[in-house]
Amino acid sequence: MATLNYLKTAFMANKQLLPGLRVLQKFPRKCSSNFERLDGTNETMSEIKFKMMKSLGLDCGYNPHPKPREHLLPYEPKMEDLPPRSMQNSFTSAIIPLSVSKSLQDRYVATLGHVRLGRLMEDMDLFAVWVCHQHLKIPKLDPSVPLPYTFVTILVDKITFTDFTPHANQDIRLSGHVSWVGRSSMEIVVWLEQLEGDTYKKITRALFLMAARNANNTKSAPVNPLIPANENEKMILAGGEQRKERRKQLQSSSLLKVEPNAEEQKISHDLFVRTTRTDSMELNSRILPNNARWMGDTSIVSTMASFPENRNAHNTVFGGFLMRNALEISWVCACLYCGERPKLETICDISFQKPVNVSSFLKMNAHVVYTQDNYIQIMTVADIIEPSSGNQVTSNIFYYTYKAPSKVAEVLPRTYDETLWYIDGRRKLKYALKTE
Structure with missing residues (x-):
């Protein structure tokens, strides 16, 4: 219920949209000192990175010979085995706890005490993969078997930054969900905000187009279809279709393919x-x-x-x-x-x-x-x-x-x-x- 209420707030909070996609301008929310998320947890980016590695059956530490994953290929599901999912099913969030971690502050701080936006781009890309994990549901997969998937970034769409300047000593929250799905691709919307006082203020939002691949990344793999749960989700899904068409138009009008217009x-x-x-x-x-x-x-x-x-x-x-x-x-x-x-x-x-x-x-x-x-x-x-x-x-x-x-x-x-x-x-x- 908390997730559903969050999405309703996000859908209604901002009037400046990508086509069909409402983006949160501001979360007027009191935050506890233990970084409580809206769904009652307090995961950090480092924690979700560890969770993803565990889900994929990967070990920590470097190995010049990556752990083989060919044995997972037979576990790849068929499209008909994947139940539909809604946008609220994939919604999740995570914290970068800059207010309590001096080592993180050193990694994220830029000149004049601002946050290095490049570091945040790294986090957003990783977080988009985490959202893919939330969307994917394979009922027939034995819980002891690692996820037989690989997720790769295809492209990042328009990212517009607000006038709010993030600082390197305050917590930053990433939130997001799947906003469009193809047979093996997913569009992920990610919001980035920073805590100022008792309010999260928007830094930016981004759209990631992710591809689902099989366990050893040799071919595409199917993902759960997306069925909108309400009118707001229908509007977002329609916007995803519009953005898909725009990407096709951009490719067809590339200066590498056609001459400049008149x-x-x-x-x-x-x-x-x-x-x-x-x-x-x-x-x-x-x-x-x-x-x-x-x-x-x-x-x-x-x-x-x-x-x-x-x-x-x-x-x-x-x-x-x-x-x-x-x-x-x-x-x-x-x-x-x-x-x-x-x-x-x-x-x-x-x-x-x-x-x-x-x-x-x-x-x-x-x-x-x-x-x-x-x-x-x-x-x-x-x-x-x-x-x-x-x-x-x-x-x-x-x-x-x-x-x-x-x-x-x-x-x-x-x-x-x-x-x-x-x-x-x-x-x-x-x-x-x-x-x-």
Whole structure:
């Protein structure tokens, strides 16, 4: 009943929605000193991580040869064996107890005493997997048998941050539930809030698209169908369908597949005219207008090794680790570009294209690809480098929208590749500023 009452509060509390998805603005709730959750428990993120490993039959500690899971393949259920679930069945929450843990404060604190948002992205990714566990129900599975599933992040949709600034000495709560389900994929909505006084204030909300895979991550696995329990859940489910269609449209309109539209082609030509000398036909002779910077001069690169510490339960690099490092290098790039401390406004369309082996090197390359007034659009590309051969392949692309305290210099492309990045960055900024 507590879960049902919570969901009713969450559904009704906020009028600013993703299509069909009500997102909680604020929880006016008194909190006890032992971090009591609304469902009467007080689990922390470290506790749910341990629970997930136990559920999957994984051991703590590093082993260069991951524990085989092929023996679990026969236990994978058929779709008809999976009973329907509602959104309230998967609702759960967890605490990051910053108010009582000095070691956690050291890990989460940023300059000026704020929380490192990259750390929170790590937690949200892990928490989304935990929500998947709550949704999955296999009546015929013997309780002594580990869960014959693997869950991987496919993409992260639009994440919009509020004006509330989280501090590194107050508790943070993650809450979430499944908001849409396909045959083997699940959309998870996650809310992030921090306790201030006796009230939880919203930091952000995020949408994760997760894929259910079999025990050894070689093919997709079925998940319980989602049946809405009430009108509110019907509305949320309809919004999930709309977001699914939007993702299809984004893929079909990608600049890697189709040419820019008429308006974007005109913008490209205008950019060429503005940056080309009219008194000389010398090849590649370009001019930079006043208060502008070339895109090629804005990028910063960081190359790092990944270690077993950064692995997930299946011995590849944890997606949250990639999101944290990509976010932090994007923030450095934005700071260096505007010379001030910008505020992260939105993250959108994080795509996970390739798994990253723990033994790989990672190269993060952040670029300023578009600017408008005091907004800075950053694109960060994560490449996997194979140490023995030096071969590179892109693993992830991240898009971040920052807002600087004052108007920033205009960024301009110099090559055709950069022009396409510019157009794509313009699309991302328009989407980030869109009020839904």
